[in-house]
Amino acid sequence: MSVRASIIGGGPAGLMAAEVLAQAGAQVTVFDAKPSMGRKFLMAGKSGLNLTTDAPLERLLPRFYEAADRLEPMIADFDSKAIQAWAKRLQQPVFTGSSGRVFPEAMKASPLLRAWFARLDALGVRRVTRARWQGWDDAGALVFDPPQEAQFMQPDVTILALGGASWARLGSDGAWANMLKDRDVPVIPFGASNVGVSVDWSTHMQRHFGAPIKAVKWTVNGTHSRGEAVVSAHGLEGGGLYPLARHIDASTSLFVDLIPDMDAAQIAERLSKKRGKASLSNHLRKALRLSSVKIAMLQEWSRPVPQNAVALAALIKNLPVAHAGLRPMDQAISTHGGIAWNALDNGLMLKSMPGVFCAGEMVDWDAPTGGYLLTGCFATGRWAGQAAAQRLGLL
Ligand SMILES: Cc1cc2nc3c(=O)[nH]c(=O)nc-3n(C[C@H](O)[C@H](O)[C@H](O)COP(=O)(O)OP(=O)(O)OC[C@H]3O[C@@H](n4cnc5c(N)ncnc54)[C@H](O)[C@@H]3O)c2cc1C
Numbered sequence: 539m540s541v542r543a544s545i546i547g548g549g550p551a552g553l554m555a556a557e558v559l560a561q562a563g564a565q566v567t568v569f570d571a572k573p574s575m576g577r578k579f580l581m582a583g584k585s586g587l588n589l590t591t592d593a594p595l596e597r598l599l600p601r602f603y604e605a606a607d608r609l610e611p612m613i614a615d616f617d618s619k620a621i622q623a624w625a626k627r628l629q630q631p632v633f634t635g636s637s638g639r640v641f642p643e644a645m646k647a648s649p650l651l652r653a654w655f656a657r658l659d660a661l662g663v664r665r666v667t668r669a670r671w672q673g674w675d676d677a678g679a680l681v682f683d684p685p686q687e688a689q690f691m692q693p694d695v696t697i698l699a700l701g702g703a704s705w706a707r708l709g710s711d712g713a714w715a716n717m718l719k720d721r722d723v724p725v726i727p728f729g730a731s732n733v734g735v736s737v738d739w740s741t742h743m744q745r746h747f748g749a750p751i752k753a754v755k756w757t758v759n760g761t762h763s764r765g766e767a768v769v770s771a772h773g774l775e776g777g778g779l780y781p782l783a784r785h786i787d788a789s790t791s792l793f794v795d796l797i798p799d800m801d802a803a804q805i806a807e808r809l810s811k812k813r814g815k816a817s818l819s820n821h822l823r824k825a826l827r828l829s830s831v832k833i834a835m836l837q838e839w840s841r842p843v844p845q846n847a848v849a850l851a852a853l854i855k856n857l858p859v860a861h862a863g864l865r866p867m868d869q870a871i872s873t874h875g876g877i878a879w880n881a882l883d884n885g886l887m888l889k890s891m892p893g894v895f896c897a898g899e900m901v902d903w904d905a906p907t908g909g910y911l912l913t914g915c916f917a918t919g920r921w922a923g924q925a926a927a928q929r930l931g932l933l
Contacts, residue, residue: 540565541930544680544693546671548575549710550912551898551919552699553654558923559697560661562932567690568663569682570709571670576651577708578701579912583647588909589625590618590916592638601910603784605903608879609914612886612921618909621916628653639909671700673717695893695926699919702873702899703728712873714900723888724878726902732871732911733783734767734775735792735861743838747771749831754778755798757856758785764798769831773865781906784874788863796832796854806851818843826854872911874904885925886918893929897922 765778
């Protein structure tokens, strides 16, 4: 007799769980509230689709912060090499770029997603869109708007893969949290991660909107991150700042070192050289090769800019960033928070709801950009799918 699995959420985690369960022989249906699946995955493809980072387990795991221990068996089972092999089996060749980041050669998500859907179709997975899950009724049956065929409402296993709480227009609105809290499942409040900071720029900065601030070091409460950010109309965005987002609120002091590879004494020595009639901007440009956007930041956040070489060098090494906290959570690349780990057994099944598994960004783990988020989604989706298949006696 065939066994039925209902998967709710057609992002990378849900689709991976569907693939595993269907391969094991379950009759799988994936439901999604949106008119199409994988919308955030497609959005991730706009910046090239960083699928993973090509690194051994011991270098991958620390990037998952406090959840590394719980995720270890899952990522060990489906690590960065396995993800690359999986993409290649979908006829999507990949390449490894700078700092080990892995991308499909197509540099977008749509060919991979199309190939993935074709594989799922071949495995007999039903995909149902425009079906918003609303929780369970008193008899424990799944409830959808609009209502769905009764035979799929009491499946043998259910996998929830509903995403985090950012970019709501792509489907991940976090509304599921209340449905689970109503069932006494502990859910850690969401917070923005991998997001920029708001800055109320003066009009002087307008001509720098879109300019990259390269080779700088950002510091928050003794935690550092090296890497680029871009000046936007609303503040600062970029991979250099994103890892610090989890430490920032409106009252946090954020500093930038504009020349991390030179110490203050070296900078002061260069600034002490004869300036002649050169303006301060020209002097900074010539003596230190500071880009115009870095000079503009100095002028923006220290008025007047000190003329004394030692004081100016100290400022260049530790420029306070006048920010107003993080950009809104809906603009974040990911969110931390979600289903508490103590609610889940080792197979990602809800301890209080046997037969209901959770995967992907809706579980309380987080990671920086660099393909770690998709790595975590693929690995947890696969793990939940395998555990569900084991429960069904298929593996
Ligand atoms: C701009 C941007 C760029 C990114 N780039 C990268 C990158 O290059 N590399 C990387 O590793 N990560 C990247 N990410 C993060 C990555 O896309 C996400 O971590 C990943 O998509 C999360 O997968 P998921 O399956 O857990 O959830 P999602 O992809 O969010 O999917 C959840 C699905 O659940 C559905 N759903 C939600 N609620 C309901 C409901 N009540 N009923 C039915 N369906 C529901 C949604 O419609 C959605 O389709 C990026 C994110 C953004 C926003």
